Amino acid sequence: MGVLVGKPAPDFKAKAVKSGKIIEDFSLTHFRGKYVVFFFYPLDFTFVCPTELHAFQERLEEFEARGAEVIACSVDSCYSHLAWLNTPKNRGGIEGVEYPLVSDINKKISEAYDVYNPHEGIAYRGLFLIDREGVVRHEVVNDLPLGRSVEEVLRTLDALIFVEKNGEVCPANWQVGLKSMKPSKEGLEQYFAISRP
Numbered sequence: 001m002g003v004l005v006g007k008p009a010p011d012f013k014a015k016a017v018k019s020g021k022i023i024e025d026f027s028l029t030h031f032r033g034k035y036v037v038f039f040f041y042p043l044d045f046t047f048v049c050p051t052e053l054h055a056f057q058e059r060l061e062e063f064e065a066r067g068a069e070v071i072a073c074s075v076d077s078c079y080s081h082l083a084w085l086n087t088p089k090n091r092g093g094i095e096g097v098e099y100p101l102v103s104d105i106n107k108k109i110s111e112a113y114d115v116y117n118p119h120e121g122i123a124y125r126g127l128f129l130i131d132r133e134g135v136v137r138h139e140v141v142n143d144l145p146l147g148r149s150v151e152e153v154l155r156t157l158d159a160l161i162f163v164e165k166n167g168e169v170c171p172a173n174w175q176v177g178l179k180s181m182k183p184s185k186e187g188l189e190q191y192f193a194i195s196r197p
Contacts, residue, residue: 003139004114004128004139005136005138005139006135006136006137007135007136008134008135008136009028009036009038009128009130009134009136010109010112010113011027011028011029011134012027012028012108012109013026013027014026014027014102014109015078015102015103016071016078016081016100016101016102016103017078017081017082017085017100017101017103018098018099018100018101020082020085020086022082023100028071028130029134031069031071032134033132034067034069034132035066035067035068035069035129035132035157035160036068036071036128037056037063037069037070037071037127037128037129037153037157038071038073038128038130039056039072039073039125039126039127039128039148040072040073040074040104040110040113040115040123040124040125040126040127041053041073041074041123041125042074042120042122042123043074043075043076043122044074044076044080044081044084045080045093047092048144048145048146049074050089050093050094051147052125052150053072053094053097054089054094054096054097056070056072056097057098057099058150059150059154060099062154063154063157066154066158066161067132067161069099070099071099071100071102072100072101072102073101073102073103073104073109073110073123074101074103074104074122075103075104075107075110075121075123076105077103078103080103081103085101104123107121110123110126113126117144120144122144124141124142124143124144125141125142125144125146125147125148126140126141126142127141127148127153129156129157129160131164137160138156155175158176
């Protein structure tokens with residue numbers, strides 16, 4: 001599929017785990033009207049992955065305050081997700097993580113988002129910022145050993161919210177409170193025309 005920016009986020013129905021319970025028919029359509037940070041990680045019970053999941057959990061309230069849902073996904077089963085959630089942090093687990101973990105055991109979701117690594121049978125560290133209409137507005141894919149910056153995800157989310165609210169664009173390294181750029185009405189319409197399906 002290649003780059004998904006500007007296209008509808010591929011939807012799916014899958015099992016997921018949240019708050020110690022299995023959700024049988026988890027779907028992105030349940031989150032329409034909210035921003036979604038949907039990220040893939042390679043495997044449960046590994047080394048870099050728990051650092052990322054805990055890092056998102058530590059900033060979860062900040063995402064929620066912006067009207068965003070955080071959702072993680074890997075090729076593990078929902079039972080592996082449950083076991084990992086029940087394992088303390090000091091033993092490599094992710095006890096305390098409150099956002100959903102989707103099971104992509106058949107690899108169809110990671111294939112749809114074009115982050116599946118067929119040689120390893122797992123997903124790369126893909127992250128997709130999806131707007132309230134279900135359109136991908138940002139994506140980044142890291143190789144397996146490279147952890148992500150939650151701070152940068154929040155900054156990008158802030159930029160998207162600012163653009164949608166103010167009709168302005170954000171230059172390099174923009175953060176809340178810094179100067180934005182106001183293109184002409186035609187220029188802004190052109191930006192959105194080429195970034196929408």
